[in-house]
Amino acid sequence: MPPSLPNSTAQRDIETLIHPYTNLKVHQDTGPLVISRGEGVRVFGEDGTPYIEAMAGLWCTSLGWSEKRLVTAATEAMSRLPFYHSFTHKVPDVTVDLAERLLALAPVKMGKVFFANSGSEAVDTALKLVWYINNARGKPLKKKVIAREKAYHGVTIASASLTGLPACQNDFDLPIPGVLRTGCPHYYRFGQEGESEQEFATRRADELEQLILSEGPDTIAAMFAEPVMGAGGVIVPPATYFEKIQAVLKKYDILLIADEVICGFGRTGNMWGSQTYDLKPDMMTMAKALSSAYMPISALMVSDEIFADMVKQSEKLGVFGHGYTYGGHPVACAVALETLKIYEERDIVSTVQDISPAFQTGLAAFKSHPLVGEVRGVGLVAAVELVKNKTTRESFDPKLGVGMKCAKFLQNNGVIGRAMGDSLAFSPPLIISRDEIAEMLAGFAKALDQTLEWLQVEGHF
């Protein structure tokens, strides 16, 4: 529906904004859903309509929209020291506090923390460091990096090159050279007939090894991996996958970089996705729930060995020539520090473990719906994949936009989810209650039936 009033926010949006991850042509006709405030797990449209934000925004607003302590932390930090940087041997005090806290939380022993402002920047930094330390190590040819089909690591030039989704690269003249692609660990989609999950994981690890051997192990520096792939469709790794992948990486002296931007801080039922799937990363990226998204902040943690080589190289060059003006911003760090305090005080990990069965079993019940091919998830993140044929797993013609249609019905039922192809993702604030989960599920049940009815009326089902 085109926005009606000439001076409405929606109309002014159409006239002024470029929207990320949006069909720009469609948007010119439809305009945006304008959100004006939030409360608990809900956001409210300009006209006052409430929505359960079942994606926590972009997998990030872990404490919901009413956490006054974060407002206070921001206000106090803003009045005390609204800005200072960490360049040239200086630092805001609170930035040190946060680094110390993060190192104490790390799932494996980490050496140091570097702050940035977005997940993409943290991933870019990780890639630059991979190159930097291999120069320090006298291995200038060991520079290629591996990422997976359907990976999501961001949209800057380097991180979009690691991202394994065509829309992020096509016609942006990406990827940059030196990024190798390995298979997606989605058993439902890519497992072969008669193949067990474990066998599928073995096949993926064998493929990885073949890729490494064909490229030359001495040319490959690192692999990037999300413990649970998020924007690629909430892909939970099959049993034994990371154990086998890590054995291959170790064999060829290839670093593992865990991208914890979505999984970090409780999402999967442990503090880190790396704990849920037993990853032993050499570097870790994090963002989003680090500040419950109340302020933009991201971080990269690196092992002691990596930091030692960075020191060596910067000594040779005179300076470690990398850093963002706003990296370690004192207001963002104060908010993140308070967020971590809240996670600890409220034992966010136990909270997620406690509530997630209601969420996962509630969604799993939709497996019997005629449109649902797979329900997958862990902790408080999940996706429901819609298919044309449950037996053959045949997908709908992408041109029909079945996932988008279902997400639209869902929104009209007062729940915001996210369509990724024909998979509907849910990643609610970690503070969601049982009643709110029930409300979310009821809205989704209705949306599924409405989608089915629409498909039948249009003659596609």
Ligand code: PMP
């Ligand atoms: N890595 C992962 C795993 C992500 O999910 C995202 C964002 N969804 C990013 C990196 C990029 O983060 P940002 O959008 O903050 O640049």
